[in-house]
Amino acid sequence: xxxxxxxxxxxxxxxxxxxxxxxxxxxxxxxxxxxxxxxxxxxxxxxxxxxxxxxxxxxxxxxxxxxxxxxxxxxxxxxxxxxxxxxxxxxxxxxxxxxxxxxxxxxxxxxxxxxxxxxxxxxxxxxxxxxxxxxxxxxxxxxxxxxxxxxxxxxxxxxxxxxxxxxxxxxxxxxxxxxxxxxxxxx
Amino acid sequence: xxxxxxxxxxxxxxxxxxxxxxxxxxxxxxxxxxxxxxxxxxxxxxxxxxxxxxxxxxxxxxxxxxxxxxxxxxxxxxxxxxxxxxxxxxxxxxxxxxxxxxxxxxxxxxxxxxxxxxxxxxxxxx
Numbered sequence: 001x002x003x004x005x006x007x008x009x010x011x012x013x014x015x016x017x018x019x020x021x022x023x024x025x026x027x028x029x030x031x032x033x034x035x036x037x038x039x040x041x042x043x044x045x046x047x048x049x050x051x052x053x054x055x056x057x058x059x060x061x062x063x064x065x066x067x068x069x070x071x072x073x074x075x076x077x078x079x080x081x082x083x084x085x086x087x088x089x090x091x092x093x094x095x096x097x098x099x100x101x102x103x104x105x106x107x108x109x110x111x112x113x114x115x116x117x118x119x120x121x122x123x124x125x126x127x128x129x130x131x132x133x134x135x136x137x138x139x140x141x142x143x144x145x146x147x148x149x150x151x152x153x154x155x156x157x158x159x160x161x162x163x164x165x166x167x168x169x170x171x172x173x174x175x176x177x178x179x180x181x182x183x184x185x186x187x
Numbered sequence: 188x189x190x191x192x193x194x195x196x197x198x199x200x201x202x203x204x205x206x207x208x209x210x211x212x213x214x215x216x217x218x219x220x221x222x223x224x225x226x227x228x229x230x231x232x233x234x235x236x237x238x239x240x241x242x243x244x245x246x247x248x249x250x251x252x253x254x255x256x257x258x259x260x261x262x263x264x265x266x267x268x269x270x271x272x273x274x275x276x277x278x279x280x281x282x283x284x285x286x287x288x289x290x291x292x293x294x295x296x297x298x299x300x301x302x303x304x305x306x307x308x309x310x311x312x313x
Contacts (some may be wrong), residue, residue: 007223044301045262051297052258059252059290072270 014038059157089160093152101145188235191228199222202229206236209244212281217253226260233267243277249284249311250291260308265302272299272304282306 018035021027071176126132188206195201200215211233219225236241246268253261265280272278282295292308299306 004309007256009223010263041266045259048262048298048301049255049258051301052294053255055290055294055297056252056254056258059288 011038011042085160089153089156093149093156096152097145097148100148101141104144105138105141108141111136112137188232188240197307199225200253204229204232206240209242211244212249212300214247214249217235217257219254219257221267222254222256223228226257226264230260230263230267233264235268236276237271240312243279244271245279245281247281247283248295250294251285251288252291261298262302265298265304269302269304271309278304279303280306281309283309283311285298286310286312 014034015038018031018038021031070119110135112130120129120133190206191202191204193199193202195215195274198216198218200213200217201242203210203212205211211229217225246264248261268278268280282292282299284291286296292310295306295308298304
């Protein structure tokens with residue numbers, strides 16, 4: 001016997017008894033009144049159960065709407081957080097690369113001034129050759145700065161991926177919010 | 188008559204039926220795997236109380252959610268309470284609902300209106 005039919009075992013029993021009376025031609029006014037009363041009760045039950053189920057379905061729908069709205073907010077916040085982290089990492093990496101390049105520039109400029117300039121001047125006689133060399137060094141260092149930035153950026157990303165932060169952000173911001181239904185409740 | 192106490196779980200309500208003091212209380216979620224199995228003992232004890240006792244009963248109901256088969260079991264319980272009332276015994280049904288849960292209030296109203304039972308509606312702060 002499944003749950004639905006056993007839930008109505010009293011009603012089923014009454015119906016069975018009435019059917020037997022009909023079959024045996026043993027119907028009395030009392031049994032007919034009893035049948036009408038049972039029928040009346042079944043109608044009331046149907047009304048109550050249908051209306052109550054509709055109300056509770058409406059409650060579930062509202063809860064689902066609330067969950068969907070919360071998921072959407074979480075998703076938006078995660079996007080914002082994602083962008084903020086990206087910007088922070090970029091700023092951190094950029095600062096690091098600038099520091100390295102600036103240090104290298106100072107070292108190279110001093111080395112050029114102290115060691116190279118005299119040697120260059122002894123070989124070539126071009127006015128402002130020291131300045132031209134420094135300019136070339138500065139441009140080379142500037143190009144190198146973006147390479148360093150990209151290198152550090154990759155390293156920071158792999159560090160974040162290792163820590164699982166991106167995955168956590170992506171998992172906690174589902175694209176399609178899950179719906180609550182009475183069927184999915186674990187037993 | 189035996190006193191019934193069932194601890195609430197995530198899917199079943201707390202049930203407290205104290206025939207000696209004429210109190211029955213159900214609170215929480217009612218979404219059992221088999222509602223009939225869960226409610227059979229309560230319904231039978233209530234039937235026994237209606238038939239064999241002469242005192243009234245106070246029923247406190249505080250549900251957050253219940254499934255359709257539980258609503259059938261509640262119907263059967265309220266039918267018993269209605270039978271008691273028709274016998275002239277004092278029956279008080281307190282229907283508790285959360286202030287932000289209008290649906291549960293309406294559910295109580297539906298039971299009350301369709302079964303001709305007088306409910307006391309008591310709002311609880313969320």
